[in-house]
Amino acid sequence: METAPAARRRMTVSWESVPRLARGVKLRLDETRGRWVLLVPERVMAPDDIAVELLQLCDGGKSVTAMVDLLAAKYTAPPERIGADIIEMLQDLADSGFLIDGSKQP
Amino acid sequence: MSPTADLNSSLLPHADPLDGVAVLEGPSGSVAARYGIPLAVLLELTHRCPLQCPYCSNPIEMERASNELSTDEWKRVLDELAEIGVLQVHFSGGEPTARKDIVELVRHASELDLYTNLITSAVLLTRNKLEALADAGLAHIQISFQGSEAGLADRVGGFRNGHAKKLEVARWARELDLPLTVNAVMHRQNLDQLESIIAMAVDMDADRIEIANVQYYGWALKNRAALMPTLDQLERATDIVERARVRLKGILDIDFVIPDYYADRPKKCMGGWGRQFFNITPSGKVLPCHAAETITDLDFLSVRSNHSIAWIWHNSEAFNRYRGTGWMPEPCQSCAFKEIDFGGCRCQAFALTGRADNTDPACALSPLHQSLFNMARDEAENGNKRFIYRNFSGGTLEAEPSENA
Numbered sequence: 161m162e163t164a165p166a167a168r169r170r171m172t173v174s175w176e177s178v179p180r181l182a183r184g185v186k187l188r189l190d191e192t193r194g195r196w197v198l199l200v201p202e203r204v205m206a207p208d209d210i211a212v213e214l215l216q217l218c219d220g221g222k223s224v225t226a227m228v229d230l231l232a233a234k235y236t237a238p239p240e241r242i243g244a245d246i247i248e249m250l251q252d253l254a255d256s257g258f259l260i261d262g263s264k265q266p
Numbered sequence: 267m268s269p270t271a272d273l274n275s276s277l278l279p280h281a282d283p284l285d286g287v288a289v290l291e292g293p294s295g296s297v298a299a300r301y302g303i304p305l306a307v308l309l310e311l312t313h314r315c316p317l318q319c320p321y322c323s324n325p326i327e328m329e330r331a332s333n334e335l336s337t338d339e340w341k342r343v344l345d346e347l348a349e350i351g352v353l354q355v356h357f358s359g360g361e362p363t364a365r366k367d368i369v370e371l372v373r374h375a376s377e378l379d380l381y382t383n384l385i386t387s388a389v390l391l392t393r394n395k396l397e398a399l400a401d402a403g404l405a406h407i408q409i410s411f412q413g414s415e416a417g418l419a420d421r422v423g424g425f426r427n428g429h430a431k432k433l434e435v436a437r438w439a440r441e442l443d444l445p446l447t448v449n450a451v452m453h454r455q456n457l458d459q460l461e462s463i464i465a466m467a468v469d470m471d472a473d474r475i476e477i478a479n480v481q482y483y484g485w486a487l488k489n490r491a492a493l494m495p496t497l498d499q500l501e502r503a504t505d506i507v508e509r510a511r512v513r514l515k516g517i518l519d520i521d522f523v524i525p526d527y528y529a530d531r532p533k534k535c536m537g538g539w540g541r542q543f544f545n546i547t548p549s550g551k552v553l554p555c556h557a558a559e560t561i562t563d564l565d566f567l568s569v570r571s572n573h574s575i576a577w578i579w580h581n582s583e584a585f586n587r588y589r590g591t592g593w594m595p596e597p598c599q600s601c602a603f604k605e606i607d608f609g610g611c612r613c614q615a616f617a618l619t620g621r622a623d624n625t626d627p628a629c630a631l632s633p634l635h636q637s638l639f640n641m642a643r644d645e646a647e648n649g650n651k652r653f654i655y656r657n658f659s660g661g662t663l664e665a666e667p668s669e670n671a
Contacts, residue, residue, distance in 0.1 A: 201474060
């Protein structure tokens, strides 16, 4: 009874992962309060600016490598320098249940 | 450092105003306007329900179908909620799927970009209906379970074959990729199944489980002697939850609501009266808490009145009566915790002391605290096991058990 079924496991973020928002997780602009919010079952979360930028890239079509390249170009930073930080932040978001690996979805 | 903050906590600047004494004693209009519109709202579409759970959160005096808001009225409510900045709506009841327009209302809410949650007993759902709800944009489904096996679960719900039906609907939810929360209301007669209820939630691949000990208002207060857990049961339950949280990290999120009769500090009920929550009843009354109508000297305005929902939230007497801390008598007024728990629960204070502004007897500073604790312990040891089932005729006492449950 301690083993969960395999249908839904949190991902371990690597350069090859293709993150996307988990089911039941929605990112939207809260116009009333002028900020982005992450809507999840029974809670409303406020991602910070960097998290919003990352979450917007988690569309299930980009690998982490591609995301890092995009951000490296945008902020003219070397990918190898920001890559580790980005993976760590994505892992945080995945551990909170907000992201799944889109490359493993049917 | 977490990249996200939980907005339902007090981190929300606009929902966390300066609500000291001096401020709230000003004219209610301008001061109350500091209280931002809640992010999430509970919509009780109907009080009709095929289940008869003895701890139902609906009032004893339930609303008849003829008084329920129409489809168009609910749609206007949804329009208004989206307009004023509500982000999430919880469709609840009674049983929300007893409304024939549930799919239409979910679709309307989704089209307004509202995050929609269905809080259901599941027993009226068909595969087609659930698929239609998913297609209409339902974001999350929360299914109640009364136990881990049919014998006890169907007895608590007063509905034959309900448990098996719920398991079937949970499977459909998985097939349709709907996020699923198991809602388990716990009390003396099912707490010993907690471990297996958690295992059941894992087996059905639920995302979350809410383990909520009964709170004693309305029907649950009527049934308190049959429901009150023993202190020993609670300690074991807390231990089970703590171990499960470690074991199931990343697999199943666990929310745990402990009962307050045995606690020393009262709960921060509703996050504080009129601070971050309201619900709308089947007939359209806007309430600071789903039990608020048990406080019989308050008048609650309806969406059918000529006031907007935002006006009712900001300006109505019922919402402002217990906002902030200015209304508090002693011992709350000079208490260091008054901005932490806001004096506990107003409905409980009213039910147990006759005055809603008294200190919640769950608080150790209440003169009634010790007698409440003793009463809970005595009821847990000696209380009758028979339920008074919830229904529209004021409740029906369970038949004498033919076998030991």
